[in-house]
Amino acid sequence: MSKEELLKKRYRAEKRFKFYGLTSVILAILFVLFLVNVIFSKGKGAFSRTTISVEVDFNTEKLELKNNPTNKEIQDTDFYDLSIESLLNVYKTNGLKEEKDLIRIFSPDYEIEIKNFIIENKGFLNKTAIIELTASDDIDQLNKGNYPRHLPEERRRISDFQLLIYDKLVEDNKIQKTFNTFLFTNGDSRDPELAGVGGSLLGSFFTIIVTLLLSFPIAILASIYLEEFAPKNRITDFIEININNLAAVPSIVFGLLGLGILLGTFDFPRSTPLVAGITLALMTLPRIIIPCRASLKAVPPSIREGALAVGASKVQSVTHHVVPLAIPGTLSGTIIGLAQALGETAPLILIGMVAFVVDLPSSPVDPSASLPVQVYLWSEQAERGFVEKTSATIMILLTFLITMNAFAVYLRQKFERRWS
Amino acid sequence: MKKIKIILLAFAAMIFTSTAQARDQIKIVGSSTVYPYATVVAEKFGKGGKFKTPVIESTGTGGGMKLFCAGVGTGHPDITNASRAIKSKEKALCEKNGVKDIVEIVVGNDGITFSHSVKAKDANFTKEQLWRALAAKVDIDGKLVENPYKKWSDIDKGLPSEKIEILIAPPTSGTRDAWNSLVMGKGCTKTAKSLYEADGKKAKKECAKMREDGYAVEAGENDTLIVQKLAANPSAFGFFGYSYLVANKDKIKAAGINGVQPSLEGIQDYSYPIARPLFFYVKKAHIGVVPGIQEFMKEFTSKKSMGSRGYLTDIGLVPLASDKYKTVRTAATDLTTIKIK
Structure with a gap:
């Protein structure tokens, strides 16, 4: 083969590669559009x-x-x-x-x-x-x-x-x-025209609060300790590997843990946001620790050394200098972790959140449903009105997830410092 | 910082004070077949304003029994729904855990329909034909062979010459349980049964095994989804509770079984051949501890809910015949317990 032919061949290969890449991007966009279109066209009716x-x-x-x-x-x-x-x-x-x-x-x-x-x-x-x-x-x-x-x-x-x-x-x-205000204010009902996501919204809210209160402080402290104070030896390596492993454990396993320990051994009340929150906190912990550690690691050592050089103690250098700089990354990691927890269904089914609850919950120990479980419950109903209710709940859930993720991106863009 | 501390403390206090309180809300678990009826009653009961609306969890009959029989005390459910009567094993479990007094209430009857799209031609089957279409092994000329039927007309010349395509519920579902005992068990031929027994196998279990060669497709627990699939594919059949037929009669229709179409009357007197009673069980020890249990039982068994003109019939429950109704009503008012041994 002559040089020109070889060159042409390489150009062709490049063109093909670009084409494949573009096709897969377009396909992915088409799938998303199709999905969104199906959900919106089915669900918009539920808002009136x-x-x-x-x-x-x-x-x-x-x-x-x-x-x-x-x-x-x-x-x-x-x-x-x-x-x-x-x-x-x-x-x-x-x-x-x-x-x-x-x-x-x-x-x-x-x-x-x-x-x-x-x-x-x-x-x-x-x-x-x-x-x-x-x-x-x-x-x-x-x-x-x-x-x-x-x-x-x-x-x-x-x-x-x-x-x-x-x-x-x-x-x-x-x-x-x-406009259908019932959709947002009412609890579940067997009459589709009266059913609303009010109860499951509150349930999801309480669940996320419990998850946040438990997982955020623990994750922050754990990642600060591991990153700044812990000696680098086999034990910490072992812990690190296990944190990464835990983050990959399927969520249903945490559901089984909640069922066995929280409901089985400690007799916590079934179908409550409290149990759901604790279970999801366990699931979210490693998923928050990993980005927290990454953002702590991203703070250059010169900051620590500078603080130590002017006489700050180790704790002072960490709390006054390193952590404030790492906060944007930490927060966005936490928000993304919580967003995942918000959309989680499988562990909640195991701890009894798949329940028909009409009364709105007023505290984390009242029985309640949560948004993703509500989708699951309504998709099983025989009445036609629930078809649009199911899609509408998906829309509401998606809105929350997108808002949370967008907020995380915003935090990162706005406050993150680049070190050059 | 101080504010955050106060909020945290208040939150913790709220959690602990309310867990310490006794439960004032009835907890119900159990069958997904009874779930639609129980939820309607619970909602009406809650709207009455005197008690909180009971919380109902759909766990399946077996799962419900396990929770129900786990013990006495507000940590355990008060009522469990069931799409079959309590088994002796479950009674033993209940007794072991101190659940000694159980009240059994028959809610009504439920028929299982064998349905297809309204676009298809009317059809009629016998139980044996259904068994032959679904079983993993069938008897031909006195021998058990892997199910060879590809078209309905292969089973019987009188049936349409169309591909067999049946959407079946997964083995965990109560509907599948009932289908197994009422259709697969009854439709199984004597020859097949004796052949299984000759091999030293349990005929009942073997007869209920369904074919896995693509003619019977497992379609998931979600009956609404099965209805949608049937509506889209006129040659497919599926089985599910009568209430789904009532709610979707613009899309699907039932095939006759032994020449009988499912109807309220037919299911009530069991002349429609695939009908079964539905139950719920109440822990007597909880009555008086958790408020409202007996009132809930009275609401459920009242004429306006499960009577022949009651609101449960609107969503497909088949009411009890009047003499049976009286026994059930007495059980609810006098709290007659069932024998546990």
Whole structure:
């Protein structure tokens, strides 16, 4: 082969290599876009909620209420008859079956919604108010265009009569789409239209706080000791190897540890953020220690020597000079470790976080779910409304993860010192 | 620095004071089949406002029994759901750990449907045909051979000439357990059973072994996912609880078994051949210690929840016949315990 040919061949090889590299980058981007697109197109529906306007006549005599009742008196009053009467006024019905059909287009919490309305707006006592009641998930899905209405009646969950009511309500502008605050404030529910991630958000929050409080100080102290004070010998080498090994241990193993020791031996309460936090702290520890040590190592020895030269003790040189310089790297390492812990599901399933919890947790020892587990729980539900709820929860979780990671990057960019 | 210390102390104090308190929330574990019903009752119960909403964990029937039988005291669950009756081994475990008084409540019946996409032609099978389609080994001319059937018509001329494709639940699932005993066990031919016994093997266990040559595909615990797969592929079949059929009847339909379509009535009187009762078990020692247990039992067994017009029927539970219902209701109000030995 002549020299020119060889040269050409090498150029071709370079071109091919560049092409392969570019293709894999593009493929990766396409996969991400596809995934994000699927999640967003499925999940965006969950951020809105369908309501139906209903006229309610708050006649105090009918309700057997005194004038100017207190909140407690209203709370103790039975609103069932009033609610049913108002619901039935929405459309003319004939017979019990049609009445039932009509009531079923509303979410089963109508009585509570009406009661809460009057407690907040006492001015409407003895007056007629128009209240936006939550629609049932079938109507909600129909309104969002996710329900096939052309099927024969026996294959639909919505009856022909309900479709008739729905069309009339749409014509009268009585069906609204509003922002779904329930998604953020409510706990879990078996009615998709009432279910929210409030409980699992709080659960994840408590879990991460416990993880942070445990893992951050321990990891910082351990890495400072190992990096600055510990003698370099076989024992510290052994510890270092094991920290690296621990960081690679699959998370489910830590779940088993939590199950066996925390729940088994120490009888900690099941399904609580406290146990989840401790388990995840164990998992996160090595993952924080490694970047912490790296950032301590990155501080040049001249800083330490300078401090020692002017008479600072070893501790002073570390706490006054080395650690402050290493803080950006330490913090971003911690945040990334916590972000990993936030998205972790497998260990939580083992310690009983896969639970149906309606009440919002008020402390780390109340049972609760967490965001990734909520995704898992809802993906198993039969009701159609949970499909979009699942995707919406993934979106919320992703938002948190991206924010945390972006914050870590920001910390690094802004405060990190380059030593040249 | 001081502030951080105070916050930390407050946090620690909060954790310790609240762990010391007795539990005021009912804890339920157990079957994933009963989970959808138990959660609905729990939510209604919590909205009643007198008690906190019970916490329900879906652990599977076996896992639930293990937790339930681990001991008495607020560290252990109060109730476990089950998609089959408690086994004698589990009773022994309970007794060993001091769980002596257990109340058994039959929740209702559940049917397992053998379903496919609405786009496909209606189908009907016998249990033997289903066994032949799914078993690892079948008997042909008096000999046990590796399952040779590739098309439904290979099993019986009357069946469609289409490739056998069945999505099955994993061995850990309660639905698979029930399917094994109700279909694989019953559909297994006498010849096959006697051949297994002649080999000194347990016929029941061998009959339930499913083929692994690609015609029966394990599709995971997630029934919603199975429904989606069936809707996308009209030639595939799958089995799961009746409630999933009710919730997705625009996408899937059931095949008949011995000519019977699954229906509320058919599952109730067991004329639909793949039906089973569902249970939950209550630790009597916890009643009065954890508030609300008996009230929860009353809510669950009330007519408005598990009665024939109750809200549980809306999501696919098949109510008990009225005489059975009465026994169950009495068990809930009088707390009749079951024999443990």
